[in-house]
Amino acid sequence: MSPARRTESLSREVVVTAAIELLDEHGERGFTFKLLTERLRTGAGAVYWHVANKEELVRLCADRVLGDALAAAGPEQDLRSLALSVYDALDRHSWAARHVIVLPSLPHALHLLDRIGTLLTGTPLPAERRFLVATAIFNYVVSVTAQDVVRVATVDTAAGRDALLAAYAKSWESLDPQTFPFLTGAATDLREHDDRDQFVTGLDLLLDGLRHQSGGGQPGEG
């Protein structure tokens, strides 16, 4: 009944590769050691020989995803294309984004932050503001990706997504226009929206703000 045990030896890399597949298929919540050991045709103890626990494993997976994205992006990019490369990679593995944090460090998250900071060096932005702006951009990229308006994980097919959006758009239309003056008129926008466009819109606002104020002082407090 049960499939034969694996004969090749396990490694951290093999475990991570299998885990990424399962995370993509089932999401972080549906990803269990039972699924993992079945896929790897081995026992739980074998996995624990290579990784400390589930949390570390998921972090390793997220780091692999981010590392691949940075490698694929190449070193010669500007801020905007770097951000889009990362967005696209994280969008394909939506469970990964929330693990991309600087502290405690996901190794490739440090690389990403460094590249953002380095790209700012070729900019009129005053040196003392560089760290603040670099982390602001880093935060924008990974955290907005982590939390798109329609989570891809929820619906698999494009048709399912369209149907879901149509249903939500309809519910927006029937909201009370007194309390929701904006949303009642935005149902069509919701139905036709694209998550990547929203990401790009915010990113361009951020970069525009950067261009326009990088010479000047702090923005006003009011």
Added chain:
Amino acid sequence: MSPARRTESLSREVVVTAAIELLDEHGERGFTFKLLTERLRTGAGAVYWHVANKEELVRLCADRVLGDALAAAGPEQDLRSLALSVYDALDRHSWAARHVIVLPSLPHALHLLDRIGTLLTGTPLPAERRFLVATAIFNYVVSVTAQDVVRVATVDTAAGRDALLAAYAKSWESLDPQTFPFLTGAATDLREHDDRDQFVTGLDLLLDGLRHQSGGGQPGEG
């Protein structure tokens, strides 16, 4: 030994209030029904009479937190102070931010998005871009809050935070300057950084970008 059962009757509101306390104390991961029923001095079934399951309960908690923030903020705010009110409220309950999403709707998330959209109406921004920009700002506020550089949940005391940052700053200093030209020079910035400043920096970039391009067309693709 075990404390007396409660005599007052339970309600959804009472359950949510107790759950928020425990979420603040233990984080989402440490929050269990065992802790909850002990705190409420009742049985598991009693809780399930008032809420469908744990996921719904945490969503109700997050919605309460956001609702209180919006109520406290008052209706007369500009975009910047609204964003800061929400940031400050979510910062006090760091588990809540990742549940503040538009679809599937957290009720008060709809209110927040509507208020952002409505505030944009009094702006030269072309009407057809309003939804895109509103969601971009919404995404920035809630998702950056969800993922600050130093998660507050990790360290309780200010002294603990300082010590942790100092340790990380030291590790940045000893990185290879070839591969991390920016971070090796940013150790001091890390040690002295403030999460709220980073949030405000990104927010002001976003709002500056909005001011400067709201009349004009799309930003360039390159």
Added chain:
DNA sequence: ACCTGAACACCGTTCAAGT
């Protein structure tokens, strides 16, 4: 209508035993 609390299914982790 609302609550009790034992029972169930599931899941991450451990560990003595194997090779």
Added chain:
DNA sequence: ACCTGAACACCGTTCAAGT
């Protein structure tokens, strides 16, 4: 050094029985 797999502790959820 690397793997096995039964056992353990824990946790969300259910449900027959109570008031």
